[in-house]
Amino acid sequence: MAQALRHDRKVLWLALLAGLPAVVIAAWFIRELPTRAAVPLYALIFGVWIGAAWAVRRAVVRPLATLSNLLAGVREGDFSVRARGGDRDDPLGLTLMEINALAQTLREQRLGAREATVLLETVMDAIDVAVLAFDPDGRLRLVNAAGSQLLGRRASALLGEDAESLGLGMCFDGETPRAIEIDVEAAPGQWELRRSTFRQGGEPMTLIVLADPGRILREQERQAWRRLIRVVSHEINNSLAPISSIVDSLRRGLNHPAHDSAEARAEYDEDLRMGLGVIGKRSAGLQRFMESYARLAKLPRPDRRSFEVGPWVQRVIALEERTELRVDPQSSAGVELYADEDQLEQLLINVVRNAVDATEEVGGGAIEIGWRRGRERFVLWIRDEGPGIANPANLFVPFFSTKAQGTGIGLVLSQQIAEAHGGSLTLRNRDDRRGAELRLELPLQSAKDEERGGAARSSSRLRVSDERA
Numbered sequence: 001m002a003q004a005l006r007h008d009r010k011v012l013w014l015a016l017l018a019g020l021p022a023v024v025i026a027a028w029f030i031r032e033l034p035t036r037a038a039v040p041l042y043a044l045i046f047g048v049w050i051g052a053a054w055a056v057r058r059a060v061v062r063p064l065a066t067l068s069n070l071l072a073g074v075r076e077g078d079f080s081v082r083a084r085g086g087d088r089d090d091p092l093g094l095t096l097m098e099i100n101a102l103a104q105t106l107r108e109q110r111l112g113a114r115e116a117t118v119l120l121e122t123v124m125d126a127i128d129v130a131v132l133a134f135d136p137d138g139r140l141r142l143v144n145a146a147g148s149q150l151l152g153r154r155a156s157a158l159l160g161e162d163a164e165s166l167g168l169g170m171c172f173d174g175e176t177p178r179a180i181e182i183d184v185e186a187a188p189g190q191w192e193l194r195r196s197t198f199r200q201g202g203e204p205m206t207l208i209v210l211a212d213p214g215r216i217l218r219e220q221e222r223q224a225w226r227r228l229i230r231v232v233s234h235e236i237n238n239s240l241a242p243i244s245s246i247v248d249s250l251r252r253g254l255n256h257p258a259h260d261s262a263e264a265r266a267e268y269d270e271d272l273r274m275g276l277g278v279i280g281k282r283s284a285g286l287q288r289f290m291e292s293y294a295r296l297a298k299l300p301r302p303d304r305r306s307f308e309v310g311p312w313v314q315r316v317i318a319l320e321e322r323t324e325l326r327v328d329p330q331s332s333a334g335v336e337l338y339a340d341e342d343q344l345e346q347l348l349i350n351v352v353r354n355a356v357d358a359t360e361e362v363g364g365g366a367i368e369i370g371w372r373r374g375r376e377r378f379v380l381w382i383r384d385e386g387p388g389i390a391n392p393a394n395l396f397v398p399f400f401s402t403k404a405q406g407t408g409i410g411l412v413l414s415q416q417i418a419e420a421h422g423g424s425l426t427l428r429n430r431d432d433r434r435g436a437e438l439r440l441e442l443p444l445q446s447a448k449d450e451e452r453g454g455a456a457r458s459s460s461r462l463r464v465s466d467e468r469a
Helices: 007-029 035-075 091-126 145-151 213-254 262-297 309-319 341-361 410-420 447-468
Strands: 130-134 140-143 178-182 189-200 203-211 305-308 336-339 367-373 377-384 424-429 436-443
Touching: 007 035, 035 091, 091 145, 130 145, 130 189, 140 145, 189 213, 213 262, 305 309, 309 336, 309 341, 309 367, 309 377, 336 341, 341 367, 341 377, 341 410, 341 436, 410 424, 410 436
Parallel strands: none
Antiparallel strands: 130 140, 130 203, 178 189, 189 203, 305 336, 367 377, 377 436, 424 436
């Protein structure tokens, strides 16, 4: 089989064939001329013929070479090369413009892919969940910082290791999510396993995610203990410091030689009575403190029943005689709640008292209370014109109070009551003016809803019992 001509040679031969008829006709007309005149004409005709054919070849081959260089740069990832001479009215120029646009698009996509990769690596290293990816042979190809910490080795030393040698062979079998025991030296214990698959470079990869379910809970528990211990220590030290000082003073004066006289003895007895009074008062304060703690820790379950919101709010407002509270006239009328009326009344008394105390700090101000019924939730708000919230981080810290006679349990107890009803209690500074806004949100529920929920829970327990049987 004859070898096919290259494209540039084919173009050259086609150009020569295209000009051949004209060369033959010109040679026919000058054949009768004298030799001295015919030879230069023949040379001129053949030179023009071959030069024109070569120019046609060059005009075709050079743009193709340019396109080839551009595409080679794109293939090798060099998107900085651009072709000149782009023109929308010229087919070749339009082709060059499209290739330039393609190179620009690919450059932007590669930049976006790199940025996404960097973001993914940053996120993976920032999360406290171990993420590991294994190839079809079970060898580790990707691991984040938490995974390296779990396995106790650097990522560079882990990549390429077999899953069995890493102690993670059990992660590839069984259903997920589930809890598994991992026997590794760095972090032995129980971990939550999640497994999924994805493809990288056409190969199926296995993604293993291991999370410590108790770590966050333990950290939250430690934070709660720290805050509680800080507040309790502050309250106890405030009582023990004066008691200790008074006891030392009375002990030093007990055997003082000046007490031999009746007058000195009477003066010491008076100091003794005063000291014992202070000690008794501080002891009673500590007792009230512990009673408040017990009250906060033993909140009973809500005893739900239906009641109307309007009269409930009016009863609480009538208890506050220091200032007048304004009810928003646009509040929803005829709204009923299915909840523990006594607990919610205690909640409302606490937050209304806080709002009145806040306005008295600045010499008075308006307090507005209102509510509305949504499709699924009831919302009540109280807006005051007090000084606002200076330290929002400690709002719901038990026993923390900015008031001289405050116990620090009012807001905490109110929050617990709201959460026991499936709702929430929030307090923030107002946006429109000085002051604070409290919002109580409760789910709308009826006795029938609770009966249906109880029946569903009973049915679920029966099904579980049947399955176990």
